[in-house]
Amino acid sequence: SQQGEEDPQALSIQEGENATMNCSYKTSINNLQWYRQNSGRGLVHLILIRSNEREKHSGRLRVTLDTSKKSSSLLITASRAADTASYFCATSTSSRLTFGEGTQLTVNP
Amino acid sequence: DGGITQSPKYLFRKEGQNVTLSCEQNLNHDAMYWYRQDPGQGLRLIYYSQIVNDFQKGDIAEGYSVSREKKESFPLTVTSAQKNPTAFYLCASSLLDRNQPQHFGDGTRLSIL
Numbered sequence: 523s524q525q526g527e528e529d530p531q532a533l534s535i536q537e538g539e540n541a542t543m544n545c546s547y548k549t550s551i552n553n554l555q556w557y558r559q560n561s562g563r564g565l566v567h568l569i570l571i572r573s574n575e576r577e578k579h580s581g582r583l584r585v586t587l588d589t590s591k592k593s594s595s596l597l598i599t600a601s602r603a604a605d606t607a608s609y610f611c612a613t614s615t616s617s618r619l620t621f622g623e624g625t626q627l628t629v630n631p
Numbered sequence: 632d633g634g635i636t637q638s639p640k641y642l643f644r645k646e647g648q649n650v651t652l653s654c655e656q657n658l659n660h661d662a663m664y665w666y667r668q669d670p671g672q673g674l675r676l677i678y679y680s681q682i683v684n685d686f687q688k689g690d691i692a693e694g695y696s697v698s699r700e701k702k703e704s705f706p707l708t709v710t711s712a713q714k715n716p717t718a719f720y721l722c723a724s725s726l727l728d729r730n731q732p733q734h735f736g737d738g739t740r741l742s743i744l
Contacts (some may be wrong), residue, residue: 526673552729564635564721564735565674572730610673614729617662618680618689621673 526554526611526622534628541598543625545611546591552614554587554594559608559624568596568609603631632721637722637736644709644716650673651679651705652739654722662700662704664733667691673720680705681727709741 526592529544553572557565571578571587571594578585586599599604606629611620633654644650654726666674678691680699692740693697699705709716719740723733730734 555732562719562738562740564637564737565723565733565736567732570730591666614706618664618676618679618734619733621666621675622677623671 525612526620527610527623528611528622528627530625532626532628533621534630535601537601537603537629539601539629541601541605541627541629543596543609543611543627545594545596545622547594547611547613548592549613551589552616553614554585554595555614555619556583556585556596557610557612557621557628559610561607565610598627601627601629603629605629632738635722635734635736636741637720639737640737642739642741644741645744647711649708649710650716651723651742652709652720652741654705654707654736655703656724656734657687657703658706658724658734660724660734661727662725662727663699665695665697665705665707665722666721668719668721668738673676678708678719681697 534593555570556568561567569580571585575581582599587594608624610624612621638653641685664679665677678697680686696708715741722736
C-alpha cells in the first residue's frame with residue numbers, strides 16, 4: 523500500500539536555486555521522514571518530523587508538516603549539483619515505514 | 632565503523648533457483664527490514680523483524696522467505712515461486728523506538744539469467 527505520494531515526480535533546477543518537494547499521505551502518522559537516494563545506492567536519512575511538530579530545520583533543509591491537510595514539504599535551499607538524487611518521504615505508523623514513489627531532483631551546474 | 636552490509640552487490644538467478652541475499656548490521660539494532668525497489672518506484676516492504684526468531688510479512692511477502700537466528704543477521708531468500716524477482720533489494724535496520732530513523736545498506740541488484 524502506497525501511503526505517501528510525492529509531487530513533483532521530477533524537478534530540474536539550476537545550482538543556487540531552491541527546490542521544494544511535497545508529500546501527501548492518507549492516514550494518521552507517528553512521524554514523517556525524508557530520505558535521499560543517490561543512483562544505485564541505499565537510502566540516507568535526512569530529517570524526521572513528529573506529528574506534533576510543524577517545522578524542522580537541518581542545515582539547508584527545511585521540512586514542514588500539516589497534519590490537518592496530511593501533507594509535508596521538503597525545501598532545499600541554495601541547491602548544489604551534489605544534491606542531485608531521488609528524495610522520498612516515508613510515513614511512520616505502528617512498527618513500519620511506508621514510502622512514497624519519490625521525486626527525482628536534478629541540479630544543473 | 633558501524634553500519635549495514637549487504638552482499639552480494641549483484642546477483643543472477645537461473646530459472647527455478649532459490650537465491651539468498653545477505654544482510655548484516657553491527658549497529659545493535661533490534662529491528663531489521665527488507666524492501667524491494669523497482670525502477671523509478673518507491674520501496675515496498677517484504678518482511679520485517681523486531682526480535683530474534685520472530686518476523687512479520689510486509690506488503691509483498693509472497694515468493695520470499697526470511698530468518699532471524701541472530702540479532703545481527705537477517706537473510707532474505709528469493710524462492711522460485713517469485714516469478715518476477717528482478718529488482719533492487721534494500722535491507723535496513725533501526726532501534727525499536729518508532730521515532731528513530733532506519734539505516735540502509737547499499738542494496739543487492741538481482742537479475743534473471
